[in-house]
Every structure is written in structure tokens, then in C-alpha cells.
Amino acid sequence: QDIEVERWLRQTVQRFSLQAERGEVSIHLTCPPDLYLQGDRDMLDRVMDNLLSNALKFTPPGGRITVAAHAQDGGVAVVVSDTGQGIPPEDLPHVFDRFYRVEKSRNRRKGGSGLGLALVREMVKLHGGRVWMESVPNEGTTVTVWLPERGSRA
Numbered sequence: 351q352d353i354e355v356e357r358w359l360r361q362t363v364q365r366f367s368l369q370a371e372r373g374e375v376s377i378h379l380t381c382p383p384d385l386y387l388q389g390d391r392d393m394l395d396r397v398m399d400n401l402l403s404n405a406l407k408f409t410p411p412g413g414r415i416t417v418a419a420h421a422q423d424g425g426v427a428v429v430v431s432d433t434g435q436g437i438p439p440e441d442l443p444h445v446f447d448r449f450y451r452v453e454k455s456r457n458r459r460k461g462g463s464g465l466g467l468a469l470v471r472e473m474v475k476l477h478g479g480r481v482w483m484e485s486v487p488n489e490g491t492t493v494t495v496w497l498p499e500r501g502s503r504a
């Protein structure tokens with residue numbers, strides 16, 4: 351499928367606007383027009399839903415989430431950053447593993463099975479893309495998804 355990136359991301363952000371409002375977190379989108387990619391729309395929606403649900407889950411009231419996309423290396427980079435609790439450096443290499451959750455006790459009440467990011471990585475890989483995460487505890491987290499303009503799922 352041909353995906354117009356700005357429209358796709360606007361709809362993604364829209365799905366979370368109510369939840370963000372309730373959590374007193376703002377979500378911002380920056381994306382240039384005329385940016386396109388080919389891929390499986392359902393799968394890419396699930397990628398974004400997982401990333402945004404994480405950002406919302408781990409960002410306290412008053413925080414800020416930004417979604418920014420730009421053309422890069424013959425593809426599109428989508429960057430989701432938040433001003434949330436962050437991830438300790440020793441946990442960072444494991445967050446894409448199945449069932450891995452940071453500080454299980456602290457996270458228990460937030461719910462989740464630890465599968466979201468493993469699925470994200472799988473779906474991005476199926477598109478021939480890459481995903482990585484940077485984080486500073488108590489400052490925030492940034493996840494970057496890079497997708498080739500013509501994904502292998504297209």
C-alpha cells in the first residue's frame with residue numbers, strides 16, 4: 351500500500367488524543383508534506399500504537415510526546431520521543447526482548463505483558479527497516495523507526 355506519511359501519523363496521533371488529555375500529556379506531530387512510503391498499513395499502525403501507548407504509559411502528567419518524521423537514507427525515519435521516566439542503561443539492551451519489562455514491581459500496576467516492543471521489532475524487520483531506542487532515566491525516551499521507501503512487505 352502507498353502510505354502518505356503525514357496523513358498516516360496524524361490519524362495515529364488522533365487515536366491517542368483522548369487518552370493523552372486524560373493523562374495531561376500533550377502530543378505533537380511534525381511531518382513534512384509529500385513524504386510517502388510503501389508498506390502494510392495495518393502492521394505499521396500497530397507499530398505506532400505500541401510506541402505511543404508506551405510513551406503515554408510511562409510519561410507522567412505535564413509531560414510531552416512528540417512524533418516527528420523526515421526523509422532519511424532512501425526511506426522515512428519516524429521518531430517518537432517522550433519526557434517520561436526513561437529506562438536505565440542496563441535495561442535498554444533488553445527492552446525489545448519478549449516479556450522483558452523494566453522493574454517488574456514498579457511496572458505491574460501499569461499493565462502490559464512486555465510483548466509490544468518485540469512485535470514492533472518484528473514488524474519493522476518484515477518491512478526491511480530498523481528500530482532503536484535511546485533513553486535517559488528521569489528525562490525521557492526516544493524511539494526511532496526507519497522504514498525503506500519501498501518496504502519488502504509492499
Ligand code: ATP
Nearest residue numbers: 404405408436445451452462463464465466467491
Ligand atoms: P505490552 O506492550 O505488551 O502491553 P509493555 O508495554 O510492558 O507491555 P513493551 O512495550 O515491550 O512492553 O516494553 C517493554 C518495557 O520497556 C516496558 O515494560 C517498560 O519497562 C520499557 N519501556 C518501553 N517504552 C518505554 C518508554 N517510552 N518509557 C519508559 N520505559 C519504556
Ligand code: MG
Nearest residue numbers: 404462466467
Ligand atoms: Mg508496550
